[in-house]
Amino acid sequence: MPNSRPEPVSACRSHIEGALALSREAGWPHTRDDWSFFLALSRGLALLDGDEVVATTLVTPFGPVVAVNMVLVARARRGTGLGRHILEKAMTLADPDEWRLVATPEGAPLYEKLGFRDAGRIVQHQGIVRPPATPRRDGKPDDARPVAAGLADLEDFAAADRKAGSHDRKDLLAACLRKGRALKLVRGSALSGFVITRPFGLGEVAGPLVARDLASARSLLAAVLDTSAGRFLRVDTDAGSGLGDMLEEHGLNPVGGGTRMVLSRHPLVTSRDFSTFALAAQAFG
Numbered sequence: 500m501p502n503s504r505p506e507p508v509s510a511c512r513s514h515i516e517g518a519l520a521l522s523r524e525a526g527w528p529h530t531r532d533d534w535s536f537f538l539a540l541s542r543g544l545a546l547l548d549g550d551e552v553v554a555t556t557l558v559t560p561f562g563p564v565v566a567v568n569m570v571l572v573a574r575a576r577r578g579t580g581l582g583r584h585i586l587e588k589a590m591t592l593a594d595p596d597e598w599r600l601v602a603t604p605e606g607a608p609l610y611e612k613l614g615f616r617d618a619g620r621i622v623q624h625q626g627i628v629r630p631p632a633t634p635r636r637d638g639k640p641d642d643a644r645p646v647a648a649g650l651a652d653l654e655d656f657a658a659a660d661r662k663a664g665s666h667d668r669k670d671l672l673a674a675c676l677r678k679g680r681a682l683k684l685v686r687g688s689a690l691s692g693f694v695i696t697r698p699f700g701l702g703e704v705a706g707p708l709v710a711r712d713l714a715s716a717r718s719l720l721a722a723v724l725d726t727s728a729g730r731f732l733r734v735d736t737d738a739g740s741g742l743g744d745m746l747e748e749h750g751l752n753p754v755g756g757g758t759r760m761v762l763s764r765h766p767l768v769t770s771r772d773f774s775t776f777a778l779a780a781q782a783f784g
């Protein structure tokens with residue numbers, strides 16, 4: 500493709516194998532299943548050279564917010580404008596109030612050029628879950644305990660998630676609930692938080708974790724860690740989430756992360772009732 504720049508085509512299942520090769524080349528842990536999961540919730544573009552997928556970008560609609568993800572260019576083709584080309588095309592597929600993404604250091608300069616601004620640091624924790632060296636002392640004995648949850652809780656989870664992120668991620672939450680296992684924390688009759696753990700990459704990811712306050716988030720995370728001993732777990736958090744110490748105590752060390760970036764077109768309605776303590780994926784926020 501030296502002198503021409505073909506138009507991207509709609510990304511579909513037939514591109515997954517080629518897309519997987521790109522994400523592996525970039526050192527990302529995504530599996531075929533992860534690509535299918537992302538593609539089923541998104542619209543996207545693939546840039547082809549013959550049969551070879553040489554670039555991808557997905558956009559995932561969450562009501563007034565759209566997430567940009569899986570922005571990848573084959574290593575040998577980088578620095579020739581393909582990344583900008585496919586991203587600009589992908590951003591014509593939607594017209595949200597706000598674009599969001601989590602940028603790698605390689606991606607950040609491109610997003611900055613398109614008007615995205617830095618909205619904070621994401622820390623990726625991962626490892627094999629082990630019991631803490633000293634017993635945890637979270638909560639009082641009479642505190643509410645997380646209990647198993649499922650699709651019957653979807654409406655409540657979606658409402659809390661909307662308050663936490665000003666987005667509508669009901670479809671994503673339904674897909675996560677079908678694929679994984681969920682816990683909720685209820686105080687009185689009100690939801691205090693929830694977390695969904697599902698297969699992803701090298702093992703499992705715990706997220707989204709959405710809660711009213713840090714105590715509720717820690718209680719939910721503690722329950723996930725207790726049931727995940729010996730398994731590979733990944734948790735992506737905001738740098739100031741207040742969960743980092745607990746994750747590290749259980750062997751989930753920081754291994755990198757990214758930069759939250761946003762491109763706002765119109766102000767979003769915000770609420771402080773809930774916060775997002777752990778991401779569903781860097782792709783989805």
Ligand SMILES: CC(C)(COP(=O)(O)OP(=O)(O)OC[C@H]1O[C@@H](n2cnc3c(N)ncnc32)[C@H](O)[C@@H]1OP(=O)(O)O)[C@@H](O)C(=O)NCCC(=O)NCCS
Nearest residue numbers: 570571572577578579580581582583602603605606608609
């Ligand atoms: C990020 C990535 C998609 C960029 O693709 P690319 O085809 O190399 O990007 P382009 O050639 O279109 O360059 C994009 C722009 O960023 C600029 N840019 C790139 N690196 C830069 C840097 N370090 N400093 C300043 N500007 C930089 C380029 O000059 C270009 O600007 P221009 O369009 O005004 O000339 C590619 O490097 C990649 O696949 N990386 C691995 C996966 C990854 O990290 N993806 C991002 C996920 S958030």
